Amino acid sequence: MAPKYAPSLRARLPPVAFLLQTTFIVIFTFCVEIEDSRNVKENVFIYSYAKFQDIHVMVFLGFGFLATFLVRYGFSSSAFNVLVAAMAVQWATILNGILMSKHFGDSKIHINLKSLVDAELCAASALVAMGAINGKTNPVQLLIFTLIEVTGFVLNQWLIQTLFKTPIQMHWLYSTTLINIFGGLFGLMTTRVLFRSKMEPKHEKEKFGRTSGLFAMFGTLFLWMFWPSLNSALESNIRRSEKSISVLCNTYLSLAVSAVTAMAFSVLSSSKGKMNLVHIQSSMLAGGIAVGGTVTLAPAPWVAMTIGFCASLLSTLGFRYLKGHMLFAFDCHDTNGVLFVHAVPGILGWFAQLILCLASISQITV
Amino acid sequence: MAPKYAPSLRARLPPVAFLLQTTFIVIFTFCVEIEDSRNVKENVFIYSYAKFQDIHVMVFLGFGFLATFLVRYGFSSSAFNVLVAAMAVQWATILNGILMSKHFGDSKIHINLKSLVDAELCAASALVAMGAINGKTNPVQLLIFTLIEVTGFVLNQWLIQTLFKTPIQMHWLYSTTLINIFGGLFGLMTTRVLFRSKMEPKHEKEKFGRTSGLFAMFGTLFLWMFWPSLNSALESNIRRSEKSISVLCNTYLSLAVSAVTAMAFSVLSSSKGKMNLVHIQSSMLAGGIAVGGTVTLAPAPWVAMTIGFCASLLSTLGFRYLKGHMLFAFDCHDTNGVLFVHAVPGILGWFAQLILCLASISQITV
Amino acid sequence: MAPKYAPSLRARLPPVAFLLQTTFIVIFTFCVEIEDSRNVKENVFIYSYAKFQDIHVMVFLGFGFLATFLVRYGFSSSAFNVLVAAMAVQWATILNGILMSKHFGDSKIHINLKSLVDAELCAASALVAMGAINGKTNPVQLLIFTLIEVTGFVLNQWLIQTLFKTPIQMHWLYSTTLINIFGGLFGLMTTRVLFRSKMEPKHEKEKFGRTSGLFAMFGTLFLWMFWPSLNSALESNIRRSEKSISVLCNTYLSLAVSAVTAMAFSVLSSSKGKMNLVHIQSSMLAGGIAVGGTVTLAPAPWVAMTIGFCASLLSTLGFRYLKGHMLFAFDCHDTNGVLFVHAVPGILGWFAQLILCLASISQITV
Secondary structure (H helix, E strand, O other): OHHHHHHHHHHHHHHHHHHHHHHHHHHHHHHEEEOOHHHOOHHHHHHHHHHHHHHHHHHHHHHHHHOOOEHHHHHHHHHHHHHHHHHHHHHHHHHHHHHHOOOOOOOOEEEOHHHHHHHHHHHHHHHHHHHHHOOOOOHHHHHHHHHHHHHHHHHHHHHHHHHOOOOHHHHHHOOHHHHHHHHHHHHHHHHHHHHHHOOOOOOHHHOEOHHHHHHHHHHHHHHHHHHHHHHHHHHHHHHOOOOOHHHHHHHHHHHHHHHHHHHHHHHHHOOOOOOOHHHHHHHHOHHHHHHHHHOOOOOOHHHHHHHHHHHHHHHHHHHHHHHHHHHHHHOOOOOOOHHHHHHHHHHHHHHHHHHHHHHHHHHHHO | OHHHHHHHHHHHHHHHHHHHHHHHHHHHHHHEEEOOHHHOOHHHHHHHHHHHHHHHHHHHHHHHHHOOOEHHHHHHHHHHHHHHHHHHHHHHHHHHHHHHOOOOOOOOEEEOHHHHHHHHHHHHHHHHHHHHHOOOOOHHHHHHHHHHHHHHHHHHHHHHHHHOOOOHHHHHHOOHHHHHHHHHHHHHHHHHHHHHHOOOOOOHHHOEOHHHHHHHHHHHHHHHHHHHHHHHHHHHHHHOOOOOHHHHHHHHHHHHHHHHHHHHHHHHHOOOOOOOHHHHHHHHOHHHHHHHHHOOOOOOHHHHHHHHHHHHHHHHHHHHHHHHHHHHHHOOOOOOOHHHHHHHHHHHHHHHHHHHHHHHHHHHHO | OHHHHHHHHHHHHHHHHHHHHHHHHHHHHHHEEEOOHHHOOHHHHHHHHHHHHHHHHHHHHHHHHHOOOOHHHHHHHHHHHHHHHHHHHHHHHHHHHHHHOOOOOOOOEEEOHHHHHHHHHHHHHHHHHHHHHOOOOOHHHHHHHHHHHHHHHHHHHHHHHHHOOOOHHHHHHOOHHHHHHHHHHHHHHHHHHHHHHOOOOOOHHHOOOHHHHHHHHHHHHHHHHHHHHHHHHHHHHHHOOOOOHHHHHHHHHHHHHHHHHHHHHHHHHOOOOOOOHHHHHHHHOHHHHHHHHHOOOOOOHHHHHHHHHHHHHHHHHHHHHHHHHHHHHHOOOOOOOHHHHHHHHHHHHHHHHHHHHHHHHHHHHO
């Protein structure tokens, strides 16, 4: 790969990156200020700092090492991830500030720790999308792809918030699952567009080895361990409450069930009876993604566990049996299988939320 | 190893895992509810969340990567660890809820973040025990072994709490060291039972390489760095106080001393004067384990440091000179040396606590 | 390397380490007590615990894995790092207690979590210095080197605090950047002294491979992600405030900009248009180091971002074009390039602070 685009990359990446970075600094100069810390309650600050650090680790380390199982792509994957995420965070801070902030009286954007958490959630959505085009794009393309994805994601969030000014139970549209659904489908769409331009029947970069597998396990585990913080960060956006015990416990249990299911299914679907790293990776997280849809409804633990079980099953089944067909049927080559890893569990989470909403409404009316 | 049990594993692991997982979901449906968060003080929640995350990382990442120094067992080790821990946590939540909860008026088990921390401590005890049988068992055996170990551990805790309703200083029986002593001895017992059935004079899986050594260093470091949180979680179980500065400082200092001692001794006992990863791994943690016995007594820092020094010395000496003899004298093949890594420092911690108790009583009576 | 000093190392390291460790325990016995936790506000405690854990991870894991890109030095690097840091922390606790504590009425040193954070900052300075002599010294030399460096660092801090009892804006002398400037220059001085004794024209230990590169990326990322905590820990030392939103946001943005700049420049300066791990490593952190100088002044975000941009550019330029000249012109062989990675961004941070001070004074007087 390197020999093909290397000379042109040297001529293109530095100017693009320097230009974008300078533009961002100029925008920050005229538009962004840090919020006065005297207005912030100390407890709120402390908790949001802990959540911020967890999500920070997920975005820069977890997603970066998720794709290191590709032997020939390990180091690039983690480095490009940092480059793309660092850009996405700055761009998302500006966009979020313009579209989502409430006080338009002051012309400046006021940022605080919550702004950074929100910006990292947008970056996470871009990194999900990147999974579909990993190994097929150079960093310049990745940078431009990311800026478009983040713009789309923020506009989408803004439209939902503006159009649906309805009670809290309708907030199901605006939830963690959105990060995964939007990211996954955007990545899939892009990979379909890219597919036409060049045909690569053999994907030697999809090979993985034992050492690179352990690095990928590392990234996956960090995402898996800190997913409760991600869901609770989003819940506190909606509910403005900091005591999100129900979200944390539900996400935790759902993730535990989905890890067990993913491993059992990985052994079942292997002819040699061995665990397959890529199956495990893809489906361990499905429970956390799917349960993200129901954070505002605080269902009983068994509901969260059942959602985790179904999400993991659906994700592994799709990854194992349908990923290959996608390539032939729809001209989509989805490197990390983001359709089944992120988009499908996300959509399942939406349906679960819909059913729970209907159930609670029917209970009230009866 | 894989060729031997692979076909049967494919037929056994998925049904066992799916059956157990479904059973747990059914039990959760009828018996478990999440605690109402309005009753929780915000400060208590914030601190227990930080501790919860640290212990979460220790259980799922630290213990998983501890055994990756075995070259041929690296990836399996980390994957089996997640499978076993995810099951153990669910089972421990149910058992702890039935036996340890105080309000039997309500028939439901009410869980919160503290329940998850307690469940992870039980899982940690199972993972300690697993160290003794690593590489000699298939995942189905590991799952059943884990459920038995967790049951035994919770019953043991319940017996101690029920029988000894004595003042706080007698709580020395119920402390962090118990996790290591019970886990270590249980694992040793199991490996002795397993030894009779099949003889394996050469243990090629015990080999380790440079890269796998770095992964293992990683796991060890995460356990080492977050051990203060583990000890402080247990202290807050006993004392119901959240300001555990003395526990944190003492555990920290004891761990620092035990790391230095382990490395110095590792160089001393090597004929080439090189550090041996396995010695370092085994003895760096000894200080944290041993000082766990004295958390409720808050001794002076030098006492904690001396305990760390002795624990590390005892652990390295045992690991270096007695592990080989164990195999011939008692038919015990202890893969990770859990006897000397966990059980012996734990017992040392108990003795230290006994001596400190006697000293404080004699001071009061004089 | 091992065959050369191995036999003598076996005879020297254990006695030196045991002697030092015993001495420290004896000093702790007579001089150190843990602070009474009843005097500590709960909120302060909780936040300082979170910061403490972040810095703990940086010192023992981040710095340890930073040098693992050297293929033949990976495991030693992480092990020596723990040995040296564990010693440095104990020695710094004692020295800080004697020189920096205010209440001389009591003869004892009272330690708490803040003491441990301060001690880890001193250890960090020693680890920065160690970067210059990595791979050229044995552990005994490293231990002695570390004790001298920590002594120098604490004395230096004490002198600055004692001589300049001026308003808060003069505290610029005593800031995070000091850790990097003092550490970097001390390391450089040592490597120059060591250079005379033995000539090594070829440095085969400077080679790095793909796997070891990923480990190094890991260490770098942990330092990069948790750097905001480091800067905020230092700010709370000076300001005695816990709500350091401005420091956290500024450090975060500066680090993001410096990561983008480092990667763009790494591609630009490579003839093949590939990213060079060592460039990225060296310059990603420059932004965090440089902005550490301005923590007490809380500048606007764009100022922090500009500082990050300049620091990263200066650091990569120096590393790429001047590191080679250093060897020939000044007889300095600087293994990890600490001059350009730590000292230069630190000095840049000082200048930035000076300019900001002058600007704010001129604003007031006008």
